[in-house]
Amino acid sequence: MTAYVPILLLFTVAFALAGVFFVLGGAIGPKNPTPEKMIPYECGSESTGARFVKPSVKFYLTAILFVVFDIEAVFIYPWAIQFRALGWTGFVTMGSFIALLVVGLVYVWKKGALEWEK
Amino acid sequence: MTRLMAISPLLVVALGGVLLMLAEAFSHRREEGDVRHTGPSSELALGTAVTLLAGAIMAAAVWMVGPEKLETLPGLAPYYVADRFTLFFTFTICLGGALAALLAGGYLPEHKLDRGEFYPLLTFGTVGAILLAAAGDLLSLFIALETMSLAVYALTGFRRTSPRSTEAAVKYFLLGSFAAVLLLYGGALLYGATGHTDLAGIRAAIMHPAAAKPANLALVLVAAALILCGLAFKVSAVPFHMWTPDAYEGAPTPATGYMAVAVKTAAFAMMLRVLVGGFGDGALASWAAGWPPVLALLAVVTMTGANLVAGRQESVKRMLAYSSIAHAGYVLVAVATIPRASEEAQASVMYYLLAYTVSTIGAFGALVLCGSRGAEAVSYEDLAGLGKRHPAVAIAFTLFLLSLTGVPPTAGFFGKWYVAKTTIGAGLYPLAIVLLLNSALAAYYYLRVLVYMYMRDPAPGAPIAKPMRSGYVVGALVIAGVLVLALGIWPTTPIELAVQAALTAR
Numbered sequence: 301m302t303a304y305v306p307i308l309l310l311f312t313v314a315f316a317l318a319g320v321f322f323v324l325g326g327a328i329g330p331k332n333p334t335p336e337k338m339i340p341y342e343c344g345s346e347s348t349g350a351r352f353v354k355p356s357v358k359f360y361l362t363a364i365l366f367v368v369f370d371i372e373a374v375f376i377y378p379w380a381i382q383f384r385a386l387g388w389t390g391f392v393t394m395g396s397f398i399a400l401l402v403v404g405l406v407y408v409w410k411k412g413a414l415e416w417e418k
Numbered sequence: 419m420t421r422l423m424a425i426s427p428l429l430v431v432a433l434g435g436v437l438l439m440l441a442e443a444f445s446h447r448r449e450e451g452d453v454r455h456t457g458p459s460s461e462l463a464l465g466t467a468v469t470l471l472a473g474a475i476m477a478a479a480v481w482m483v484g485p486e487k488l489e490t491l492p493g494l495a496p497y498y499v500a501d502r503f504t505l506f507f508t509f510t511i512c513l514g515g516a517l518a519a520l521l522a523g524g525y526l527p528e529h530k531l532d533r534g535e536f537y538p539l540l541t542f543g544t545v546g547a548i549l550l551a552a553a554g555d556l557l558s559l560f561i562a563l564e565t566m567s568l569a570v571y572a573l574t575g576f577r578r579t580s581p582r583s584t585e586a587a588v589k590y591f592l593l594g595s596f597a598a599v600l601l602l603y604g605g606a607l608l609y610g611a612t613g614h615t616d617l618a619g620i621r622a623a624i625m626h627p628a629a630a631k632p633a634n635l636a637l638v639l640v641a642a643a644l645i646l647c648g649l650a651f652k653v654s655a656v657p658f659h660m661w662t663p664d665a666y667e668g669a670p671t672p673a674t675g676y677m678a679v680a681v682k683t684a685a686f687a688m689m690l691r692v693l694v695g696g697f698g699d700g701a702l703a704s705w706a707a708g709w710p711p712v713l714a715l716l717a718v719v720t721m722t723g724a725n726l727v728a729g730r731q732e733s734v735k736r737m738l739a740y741s742s743i744a745h746a747g748y749v750l751v752a753v754a755t756i757p758r759a760s761e762e763a764q765a766s767v768m769y770y771l772l773a774y775t776v777s778t779i780g781a782f783g784a785l786v787l788c789g790s791r792g793a794e795a796v797s798y799e800d801l802a803g804l805g806k807r808h809p810a811v812a813i814a815f816t817l818f819l820l821s822l823t824g825v826p827p828t829a830g831f832f833g834k835w836y837v838a839k840t841t842i843g844a845g846l847y848p849l850a851i852v853l854l855l856n857s858a859l860a861a862y863y864y865l866r867v868l869v870y871m872y873m874r875d876p877a878p879g880a881p882i883a884k885p886m887r888s889g890y891v892v893g894a895l896v897i898a899g900v901l902v903l904a905l906g907i908w909p910t911t912p913i914e915l916a917v918q919a920a921l922t923a924r
Contacts, residue, residue, distance in 0.1 A: 410443040
């Protein structure tokens with residue numbers, strides 16, 4: 301455990317320093333608030349609209365589709381590396397897995413989930 | 419190919435689901451405002467029913483051949499245990515699913531919910547349910563549970579424009595995920611305590627403390643408690659039932675029926691697998707310091723609580739939801755009896771669930787048939803005078819309610835009789851007495867429907883629910899009605915089959 305003491309020390313110093321800056325800045329810094337200064341910072345441009353925006357469901361759909369079709373790579377890589385060792389059993393198994401994914405792709409395509417604008 | 423025979427019921431249903439999904443995507447949508455009762459989605463209903471019945475028939479076929487004789491894929495067990503226990507539950511689940519699909523074939527077009535996604539979802543949910551009954555390993559059990567649950571969450575919220583349906587789906591999703599997390603956490607602790615995820619290995623590690631790696635009993639107990647909570651959530655036992663009435667009421671009625679039969683049956687199959695397969699021996703299954711007294715207490719609270727609340731409901735759909743909780747309580751009585759009367763108690767669970775499946779799906783079907791577009795029959799008042807106006811519908815409803823009450827010669831009577839007989843045979847007289855008292859209590863709210871149908875006239879000026887016309891719903895009711903009577907009049911064969919299934923359960 302003693303090997304970690306320097307790291308603990310580093311954390312302590314880092315947090316203490318941050319705390320000191322924060323407190324000092326609040327205590328002795330000049331304050332001159334104007335309405336423009338009080339609005340939320342948005343990259344320098346003026347903020348518009350409500351704080352809560354309902355994100356379009358399309359984002360979720362795209363994200364889910366990405367995850368679904370991305371996961372297949374996780375399975376295909378190890379199979380490709382062990383291709384010879386797994387033999388025909390592996391080939392048939394992976395073939396049916398990919399066939400199911402193709403069915404899924406056909407489905408979302410036909411349903412129009414891949415079109416951003418409808 | 420012969421190696422796939424053992425899992426053919428599952429394969430049939432899964433492939434059918436994929437085909438239905440494609441058929442649904444390529445079918446032409448009906449024009450808005452078209453009032454015909456048959457559209458593409460009704461044909462999908464027939465396709466789903468055929469797929470699921472094919473699954474049930476395959477299960478029966480594999481049963482005839484004998485699953486012990488079949489060569490299976492290497493490494494299939496314990497992830498998929500192809501025994502008679504699985505086949506019996508597969509049959510019950512597929513039957514319930516097929517009847518629910520037929521109900522949907524009439525209900526969805528009538529209530530302008532005519533979107534075909536319902537059927538692939540229902541089929542994939544059934545795939546999950548079958549896997550759940552077959553899972554002999556905590557990993558495949560969890561995957562199966564999620565496959566089933568995700569489909570059912572979507573089915574619950576199928577009426578997208580209705581806030582009530584959406585609320586039901588969200589509530590069900592949140593509480594269902596919570597239950598799944600409890601199960602998962604319990605499973606993780608169990609793995610930590612025993613070093614196994616397969617139920618047989620867990621059982622061996624608990625039974626033989628002198629094994630290579632003795633189990634930490636305190637950890638096992640905590641894990642068992644967590645898993646028991648998760649299971650109780652899934653079978654909706656009081657006090658884990660809070661989501662049930664809302665989810666059942668908000669879902670479209672065929673989906674409610676599906677949840678009440680197929681999902682509950684699969685959850686009980688999972689419960690039997692885990693409790694008997696994983697915690698079946700030693701101190702954990704004793705009445706002194708194990709799960710049986712906990713289950714007995716759950717059963718008593720579930721039966722009594724659900725029956726008391728069911729009597730106060732004004733909505734028939736909600737009453738049926740509480741009735742399904744009460745029936746879960748009756749099944750729990752049989753589960754609690756298992757350590758004293760192993761095979762017979764398991765067989766009584768299986769027979770009860772089969773009887774309950776046909777009676778409940780019939781009752782929900784009759785409720786579907788009583789309503790029509792814009793006027794779903796929900797309250798007792800809606801059913802007033804139905805016996806005079808539409809005698810056939812009323813007779814069907816009566817049959818299913820009598821079966822749920824437990825009146826001979828229906829399936830429900832023999833289910834209850836068999837559970838009570840097993841309980842008395844095991845010497846658990848207080849449990850049997852509570853069971854019988856509760857059956858009497860339940861008769862109040864079932865017979866109340868009959869009183870409204872046959873002895874009351876609708877209040878003048880009240881909107882009268884007009885029964886819908888649908889061949890699919892009528893077909894489902896005829897099948898369910900015949901089975902209710904057949905199971906009640908000739909209960910010996912199904913009970914023998916259930917005993918066989920229980921004997922071979924590993």
